[in-house]
Amino acid sequence: MTEITIFIKTNGIDLFAIIWFLLCFKGYSRYAAKAAKGDHGLSSVMHKYRVEWMKALLLRDVRVADTTTIANLERGVTFFASTTMLILAGLVTVLGSTQKAINIISDIPFASHSTTAEWEIKLLLLIALFIYAFFKFTWSLRQYGFASVMIGGTPMPNVELNQKARTAIALRTANIMSLAANNFNSGLRTYYFSFAALGWFVNTVLFLVLSVVMVLILYRREFKSYTLHELSVSHSAKE
Numbered sequence: 001m002t003e004i005t006i007f008i009k010t011n012g013i014d015l016f017a018i019i020w021f022l023l024c025f026k027g028y029s030r031y032a033a034k035a036a037k038g039d040h041g042l043s044s045v046m047h048k049y050r051v052e053w054m055k056a057l058l059l060r061d062v063r064v065a066d067t068t069t070i071a072n073l074e075r076g077v078t079f080f081a082s083t084t085m086l087i088l089a090g091l092v093t094v095l096g097s098t099q100k101a102i103n104i105i106s107d108i109p110f111a112s113h114s115t116t117a118e119w120e121i122k123l124l125l126l127i128a129l130f131i132y133a134f135f136k137f138t139w140s141l142r143q144y145g146f147a148s149v150m151i152g153g154t155p156m157p158n159v160e161l162n163q164k165a166r167t168a169i170a171l172r173t174a175n176i177m178s179l180a181a182n183n184f185n186s187g188l189r190t191y192y193f194s195f196a197a198l199g200w201f202v203n204t205v206l207f208l209v210l211s212v213v214m215v216l217i218l219y220r221r222e223f224k225s226y227t228l229h230e231l232s233v234s235h236s237a238k239e
Contacts, residue, residue, distance in 0.1 A: 017200065017208050018125070020211060021193070021211045024212065024214070025189075025193050025211075028189070028218060028219070029186060029189060032185070032222060033182070036182060041223050041228070042221075042227070043181070043185065045231045046181065047175075047178045049231070050177050051171060051174040053174070054174045055170045058154060058155070058166050058169065058170060061156060061157060063151065066151060067148065067151065067152075070147060070148050073144055074144045076184075080137050080191075081137035084130050084134045087130050088131065088134070091127050091130065092127070094123060095120065095123050122201055125197055126194060126197050126198070129193065129194045130194065133186075133187040133190035133191060136183045137184065139183050140180045140181070140184040140187065141180075143177075143183065144177070144180045146176050147173060147176045150173045150176060151173060154169060193211070
């Protein structure tokens with residue numbers, strides 16, 4: 001019990017920083033996921049566009065443009081998944097040369113001194129983040145593959161279907177595509193928060209501040225950006 005107490009007193013601010021970071025990371029992720037089911041935010045607006053896209057697809061005989069668009073989306077996800085693997089390989093390499101990396105960081109002004117054990121914990125946090133991002137990207141990739149199959153199986157315009165059945169098909173396909181997009185967004189958010197985690201290598205206070213900064217940046221881009229405004233106005237004009 002004494003050893004645990006000493007450890008907490010010695011590393012109290014770092015333990016608080018990790019908890020604060022996880023609260024910012026998971027808290028914002030939960031908020032964004034909940035907001036995606038509502039009527040505001042990039043995710044919810046883009047879902048409406050996907051529903052319109054799938055409804056329009058049901059009226060087209062030629063669907064080359066649609067499959068090409070899906071392929072472009074998959075290409076972007078594949079790029080990030082591959083990049084994540086390269087980053088993970090680099091982090092594992094750094095983990096094997098800890099002392100050299102500590103010496104480099106120690107030359108940065110205001111950088112706090114870290115022991116080998118502390119440095120390795122910080123690296124393990126980064127590794128965990130990018131492993132999480134990799135799983136999100138690969139699951140997104142698979143979901144886009146499912147959407148491609150669903151588009152391939154979508155009835156042609158000459159098939160007799162009532163409006164209710166057509167709407168149901170469009171909604172199911174749009175839902176799968178939105179799930180893929182949301183997982184891709186989760187992977188991208190992890191990249192943003194990994195920049196905050198990098199601040200921990202320099203200074204714990206910087207780590208705390210950057211965690212909040214990343215939340216503000218992501219919130220502004222997903223809920224207060226000019227892009228969202230234009231997408232919302234354009235969609236409203238169609239209704």
